[in-house]
Amino acid sequence: MSSSTEWDLLEEIIVGRVEGAMFPSWDRILKNTIPKNALPDYDAQFSKKGTPIPDYIIEKANIALEKFITLLKSEGVKVRRPNLFEFQQKFSTPLWDVESGVSCANPRDVFLVINNCILECPMADRGRYFEVFPYREILKDLCKNGWNWVSAPKPTLDEELYSVSASEEYPYSITEFEPTFDGADFVRCGKDIIGQISHVTNGFGIKWLQNFLGAEYTVHVIQSKCPEALHIDTTIAPLAEGKLLVNPEFIDFNSLPKIFYDWELIEAPKPDSFITEIGGYRVVSDWMSINILSLDDKRVIVEEKQKSLIKTLKDKGFEPIPCAFEDYYIFGGSFHCATLDICRKKTLRQ
Template sequence: MAVVRRPGILTAVDGNARIPDNAAEHLVSPVNSHNEWDPLEEVIVGCLDGAAFPSKHPVVDCNMPPWAARLLGLAAGFRYPRVLIERAQQELDQFVTLLQSLGITVRRPDPVDHRRRFGTPDWSSRGFCNTCPRDSMLVIGDEIIETPMAWPCRYFETHSYRPILKDYFRRGARWTAAPEPQLTDELFESNFRIPEAGEPMWHILTEFEPVFDAADFVRAGRDLFVTRSNVTNRMGIEWLRRHLGPGYRIHEIESRCRTPMHIDTTFVLLSPGKVLVNPEYIDVDRLPDVLSSWDILIAPEPTPIDERLLKVTSMCGKWLSMNILMIDEKRVIAERHHTGMLRALEKWGFEPIPCDLLHYAPFGGSFHCATLDIRRRGTLESYFD
């Protein structure tokens, strides 16, 4: 596309963009989110359109029991059954309606047919779904960072969000993409197996190149917390540390989970001074020292839910009860079926808003996974000085 330069204006010939040279001086970014609890004003919510079972790959299989990985391998690349889509879609629509009733602006990605094949010179794959924007994009202040994810089937996932990202950029947001990973065999341990209880922890990822999912990070102003996992390696953590610079600190949370993937069922920031932890995955005596003055709230044992189909299809563990979304420092959206979590939140002084999203689990998560905070009403602060 050709451009024409006029005094003070850069104009696209086809008229799709008209951005003043000094636009950044006058724009107020629509993106502004520094933590997990400031009042939520705008959010991106994922969609189920075109969802397909993820293509078979060791980095996908490694977080599942062997029998589940075999079943997934048979279904890889096919669309999810209608029975799964319809139940999840109904709950997702209700969740979006709830957010809008709370005065929150909701943006959605473009639909994509994830059965289409794509690749690089080294590999080919089909896609997965657009259900979890929390994985592929990380918001730090007024900046959106596209993350270098380790699953080949998610390589182009952010493209369905590009119209939204371009809109935010034109309105003043910063937009960054981490280096696209090669995802060659050198990134993955060839003889990896899930470590048994009592064995030293290890991960399928090598340090061949930086990879990370945004959902392995949570934000508390100038401090971020991260779990190293089967989708986030040390190089990925170090890339983000250098990118953010000395104004931020990144603290690693040790996880005892044998198949770690994403921090939001392990360590959940609720409000200044309060953090929810998974007693199965976290040794509270080994938390970073900066948390010594915070209240460490122990998540209750998840409520047993007799959903046989869900047990077979879900890629998430029982601790999805922790996958909640803070609306502000008091109000929190939590799954209606997890009554133990709802009661615990009330006891700790929060105001839980029950909502159904149980059948979203086969597509990667619940309320926190299904959303990406775009704007929260607040400023950058340090909560640990």
């Protein structure tokens, strides 16, 4: 059981939970990553910091999740879920404290799977410091079944890590004080791992990952043109060997790593209009449209309202599977973010 690409045949996956989700009590990074058009209303929208997200929002997201899980199971995918967890509890380290955690909605952020190694990521968000805990039963089971369960160096998240204001040296929320990264800032193409610098991933973090993986792997870095860059899976999506979906607003095609020079680059269409104000909260980019999940190198789960993307994928020979998921967006992700694939089987197509 292992997973080394984004497109091999999906057999087993972890899907996040939204029960007990909280408005982030520590939001220094969040303020820098939400869409610019949300900033004028930010204080009003997030005045309930450190309090539970309303039940009706949780319920709507859970309906979307259950339909998504039913779809996965109907396609032959085994689904695992994290345990329920009390995110409202205050916690601290010797250097800082927060009023609450957040949720376990997006396992892709918390872990990076490389073959049969599952790596706990050194996340830069203080409110997510203990977000690995709901997954411990899954981690223990994987370890008992031969997986290498590793935790990157736990960051101190000292004040020196955070950039007071954007500059040429530190254009995002963090400095190079210590290595930090989210798993969702990377996509996997076998021995080639593609990552980006963002508000949560720094060069030191990428350097640590390359050192950890060793010469057998190469970590390539892309440069996002998005000033709110947070996670690579709204920028590029490897769909199959030699086929890459690219967001033309966030990336310069000519600046992609050399490994993509002989790949077919598929330009993602402008996102179709979707709900960005669920419960009055706007937190994600329109390009959540390409936060898709491949079941293999043909079948791709896509938000059902993204008609332009569905057509583009069909025209390129893929088999898009529509699924309603907009009600999940308030939790900061779509199909890719909300999941972590732990078993993908290589297949040979005729």
